Amino acid sequence: MTLRMYDLAGADPARRFSPYCWRTKMALAMKGLPVETIAWRFTEKQVLGALGCDKVPVLVDGDRVVTDSWAIAEYLEETYPDRPSLFGGPGGHALARFINAWTDAVLHAGLVRMVVADIAKVLAPEDAGYFRQSREARFGMPLEAVQADREAKLEGFRQSLHPLRMVLRTQPFLGGAAPLYADAIVFGGFQWARCVSPFRLLAADDQVEAWRQRMLDLHGGLARAAIGFD
Amino acid sequence: MTLRMYDLAGADPARRFSPYCWRTKMALAMKGLPVETIAWRFTEKQVLGALGCDKVPVLVDGDRVVTDSWAIAEYLEETYPDRPSLFGGPGGHALARFINAWTDAVLHAGLVRMVVADIAKVLAPEDAGYFRQSREARFGMPLEAVQADREAKLEGFRQSLHPLRMVLRTQPFLGGAAPLYADAIVFGGFQWARCVSPFRLLAADDQVEAWRQRMLDLHGGLARAAIGFD
Numbered sequence: 001m002t003l004r005m006y007d008l009a010g011a012d013p014a015r016r017f018s019p020y021c022w023r024t025k026m027a028l029a030m031k032g033l034p035v036e037t038i039a040w041r042f043t044e045k046q047v048l049g050a051l052g053c054d055k056v057p058v059l060v061d062g063d064r065v066v067t068d069s070w071a072i073a074e075y076l077e078e079t080y081p082d083r084p085s086l087f088g089g090p091g092g093h094a095l096a097r098f099i100n101a102w103t104d105a106v107l108h109a110g111l112v113r114m115v116v117a118d119i120a121k122v123l124a125p126e127d128a129g130y131f132r133q134s135r136e137a138r139f140g141m142p143l144e145a146v147q148a149d150r151e152a153k154l155e156g157f158r159q160s161l162h163p164l165r166m167v168l169r170t171q172p173f174l175g176g177a178a179p180l181y182a183d184a185i186v187f188g189g190f191q192w193a194r195c196v197s198p199f200r201l202l203a204a205d206d207q208v209e210a211w212r213q214r215m216l217d218l219h220g221g222l223a224r225a226a227i228g229f230d
Numbered sequence: 231m232t233l234r235m236y237d238l239a240g241a242d243p244a245r246r247f248s249p250y251c252w253r254t255k256m257a258l259a260m261k262g263l264p265v266e267t268i269a270w271r272f273t274e275k276q277v278l279g280a281l282g283c284d285k286v287p288v289l290v291d292g293d294r295v296v297t298d299s300w301a302i303a304e305y306l307e308e309t310y311p312d313r314p315s316l317f318g319g320p321g322g323h324a325l326a327r328f329i330n331a332w333t334d335a336v337l338h339a340g341l342v343r344m345v346v347a348d349i350a351k352v353l354a355p356e357d358a359g360y361f362r363q364s365r366e367a368r369f370g371m372p373l374e375a376v377q378a379d380r381e382a383k384l385e386g387f388r389q390s391l392h393p394l395r396m397v398l399r400t401q402p403f404l405g406g407a408a409p410l411y412a413d414a415i416v417f418g419g420f421q422w423a424r425c426v427s428p429f430r431l432l433a434a435d436d437q438v439e440a441w442r443q444r445m446l447d448l449h450g451g452l453a454r455a456a457i458g459f460d
Contacts, residue, residue, distance in 0.1 A: 091315070091322015094406035098329060101396035166331035176324035 002036050003028065006048060006058040009039035010122040010196075015227040017122070017195035019108065019188035020069040022223070024057040026184035027073050029219035031083040035059075042127040069188075070100055073181050086181035099174065099182040102163075107189045110157040111201070114150040117143040118197035150199060157201065161208050168207040172214060179218065187215040187223070195228035232266050233258065236278060236288040239269035240352040240426075245457040247352070247425035249338065249418035250299040252453070254287040256414035257303050259449040261313040265289075272357040299418075300330055303411050316411035329404065329412040332393075337419045340387040341431070344380040347373040348427035380429060387431065391438050398437040402444060409448065417445040417453070425458035 007025070008018035016022075016037065028035045040047060040056055048054055053067040059075070066075045077086045077093070087093035116135060120128050120143055132143060139146045164174075164186065173179040174186065190212050193201055202209040216224040237255070238248035246252075246267065258265045270277060270286055278284055283297040289305070296305045307316045307323070317323035346365060350358050350373055362373060369376045394404075394416065403409040404416065420442050423431055432439040446454040 085321065088321020088324065089319020091318020091405060091410050091412075092320070092325055094318065094401065094410065095322055095325035095329065095404060095412055097397045097400065098332075098393060098404060098412070099325065101393040102328075102332065105392045105396060162335045163328060163331035166335060167327045170327065171324065174325060174328060175321060180321050180324065182321075182325055182328075 001062050003033055004036045004038060004060040006040040006053075006056045006060075007037040008056050009041060009124075010127075011124040012122070012227060013039040015122055015195060017119070017192055017228070018056055019192035021057045022188035022191045023069040023181075023184050024059065024072050025222070026187060026215075026218070027069075027076055027086055027181055029222055030086055030179065030181065030184065031076055031080050033076070033080065033083070041124055042130050069185075070097075086184075088175060088180050092175070092180060092182070096180070096182045096185065099185050103185050103189055106160055107186060108192075110153070110160050111189050111193055113146055114153060114157065114199055114201065115147065115193050115197040117147040118199065119143075122196050154201070158203070158206070161206075164211075165207050168211045173211070179215070183211075183215060187212065190215075191223050191226070191228075194230060195226055198229040200230070231292050233263055234266045234268060234290040236270040236283075236286045236290075237267040238286050239271060239354075240357075241354040242352070242457060243269040245352055245425060247349070247422055247458070248286055249422035250285075251287045252418035252421045253299040253411075253414050254289065254302050255452070256417060256445075256448070257299075257306055257316055257411055259452055260316060260409065260411065260414065261306055261310050263306070263310065263313070271354055272360050299415075300327075316414075318405060318410050322405070322410060322412070326410070326412045326415065329415050333415050333419055336390055337416060338422075340383070340390050341419050341423055343376055344383060344387065344429055344431065345377065345423050345427040347377040348429065349373075352426050384431070388433070388436070391436075394441075395437050398441045403441070409445070413441075413445060417442065420445075421453050421456070421458075424460060425456060428459040430460070 005024060007016045007021045009016055025035070045054065048058055051058055051065050053065065055067065057067065057069055057072060059066045059072045061079070066072050073086055087096055120132050123131055136142055167174060171177065174182040190201070202212065235254060237246045237251045239246055255265070275284065278288055281288055281295050283295065285297065287297065287299055287302060289296045289302045296302050303316055317326055350362055353361055366372060397404060401407065404412040420431070432442065
């Protein structure tokens with residue numbers, strides 16, 4: 001039975017921008033598992049509620065429902081052990097948690113401040129209202145104010161990527177010679193930005209940009225084909 | 231033949247504070263390999279030069295000389311494959327590079343600004359002169375000025391540890407249920423500070439502090455027994 005996945009969408013149902021959903025889509029592609037994605041909007045809480053979930057990604061595999069991108073990655077690794085490994089062994093599994101935490105705490109925290117008002121522009125009207133209200137409460141200011149000085153924030157953001165850059169000087173992927181789920185985790189953030197904003201986050205000569213291009217090429221250009229910018 | 235290792239020392243030859251040497255000492259202990267450490271001072275360049283090296287750690291294993299903590303970890307993993315793994319498989323090997331880079335770029339960069347003047351105080355006189363001159367050139371100010379506002383820097387430093395804290399909420403070590411070399415990498419930074427400075431970097435109720443205490447307990451309290459503070 002084909003796997004199904006609820007995937008956050010914009011006003012255009014083909015615009016799929018959630019960084020966490022991208023982690024899962026890349027993980028499924030690494031495992032070689034086809035998936036049928038179902039467009040889902042922030043305000044469709046009852047759709048997920050019926051599955052006992054409250055946020056995407058949600059993966060439905062036969063009678064199993066799994067939510068949370070990390071839990072889904074662990075589920076896929078355990079359920080499909082004969083497919084290519086997402087973690088590359090127990091050490092890679094444990095250390096991917098650090099990449100996950102760094103991505104949430106550093107990469108996403110930096111990214112969102114440069115694209116958050118652009119996100120509101122690509123949402124369906126009912127979602128845009130919800131998004132603006134909830135995020136403006138979080139930031140304590142209008143989304144446009146959060147994003148206003150993004151040119152000035154760019155240098156600090158790029159500096160925060162330095163650990164990533166140092167690794168990518170010595171190997172093509174975080175996972176080594178080939179990508180692992182750790183690459184999908186970090187890539188999800190950049191793909192989130194790419195799907196919602198024309199703002200250029202990376203300098204053309206940055207090793208991180210070269211890696212992002214390699215990630216866009218994976219799995220037949222899966223991520224490159226997504227509705228977005230650049 | 232017993233392994234030998236050149237290990238940075240202070241005025242007291244028993245004070246061994248280099249974070250990179252601690253990475254190697256913890257790695258050797260994880261592998262269960264006894265080592266004879268040789269006190270080395272910054273100004274003894276000719277001692278290492280005779281081995282074709284210019285900085286510690288330097289590991290001498292029979293007729294093999296290996297320098298650089300990362301290269302030594304890879305050497306030990308390859309040369310002693312029947313001993314406990316430092317990386318936990320190929321994924322853990324690849325992702326440990328990110329931990330290594332994060333530690334150098336974020337943890338050490340934050341740490342050094344809070345303890346650098348204290349380092350000068352524990353060095354032998356000839357080393358203290360070299361250290362002050364080279365580090366003051368790097369920071370562009372007296373060491374005491376770098377460190378002067380450390381109380382004010384503490385909150386930002388602790389905030390920078392958030393990815394570490396997030397992981398340690400879900401598992402006792404970065405390596406999972408048991409420590410891997412990734413733990414040694416990060417611990418090296420905290421042990422560096424502990425060996426040179428009485429300054430308290432971590433709050434008592436921080437999960438990172440609980441992990442540091444677990445690391446101090448490993449291998450019969452190897453790191454706890456070191457000459458230092460707290």
